Amino acid sequence: MIKIAITGNIAAGKSVIERILSDLHYPVVDTDKIVHYLFKNSQDLNIQLRESFAGYDIYTDDLIDRRKLAKVVFADKKLLKRLEANTHPYIIDEVLKFFERNSNANFCFVSVPLLYEVNWTYLFDKVIMVAANDDIRMQRLMMRRNLTKKEALKRMNAQIPQEEKIKFADFVIYNNTNYIDLNRQINDVLCRLI
Numbered sequence: 696m697i698k699i700a701i702t703g704n705i706a707a708g709k710s711v712i713e714r715i716l717s718d719l720h721y722p723v724v725d726t727d728k729i730v731h732y733l734f735k736n737s738q739d740l741n742i743q744l745r746e747s748f749a750g751y752d753i754y755t756d757d758l759i760d761r762r763k764l765a766k767v768v769f770a771d772k773k774l775l776k777r778l779e780a781n782t783h784p785y786i787i788d789e790v791l792k793f794f795e796r797n798s799n800a801n802f803c804f805v806s807v808p809l810l811y812e813v814n815w816t817y818l819f820d821k822v823i824m825v826a827a828n829d830d831i832r833m834q835r836l837m838m839r840r841n842l843t844k845k846e847a848l849k850r851m852n853a854q855i856p857q858e859e860k861i862k863f864a865d866f867v868i869y870n871n872t873n874y875i876d877l878n879r880q881i882n883d884v885l886c887r888l889i
Contacts, residue, residue: 711874850867
């Protein structure tokens with residue numbers, strides 16, 4: 696099995712790539728979805744987060760409120776590191792379970808938005824970088840997440856610039872045009888992986 700990371704900066708279009716690969720019947724998992732699952736279902740992680748973020752308003756109706764948590768951690772890099780220290784061991788464990796469940800597949804794809812920021816390249820054989828022009832990403836982010844330009848910029852600037860990540864990726868898919876072009880690029884990558 697070839698373990699492939701899908702990465703890219705916020706609002707580059709990773710989820711569209713995931714959807715296309717999933718429609719082609721490849722095993723695909725998204726680490727953001729793993730986090731959402733863990734927030735709802737991992738009692739151990741919730742206990743850790745309550746202790747680590749005591750005094751911060753990150754809960755609604757006794758559940759972690761992702762919007763509140765995002766506002767807290769994107770305003771303070773130390774708190775973002777604290778969140779990562781708490782969640783990453785749980786996420787890695789879920790990714791390894793995913794690989795185990797799909798050990799008979801030729802390819803397994805894992806979407807890891809912050810792959811380079813968290814130094815998880817060691818988990819994968821290949822990396823696909825999804826990139827899009829900054830102005831396109833900004834528009835997507837403001838529209839989808841209902842963010843102001845300032846909030847969107849803060850999130851975009853919290854990541855390593857795309858140009859840096861492209862240098863380290865095995866493959867780059869540019870998501871600036873349309874769905875047909877994306878399919879063509881994905882098919883090209885799949886052919887090169889075989």
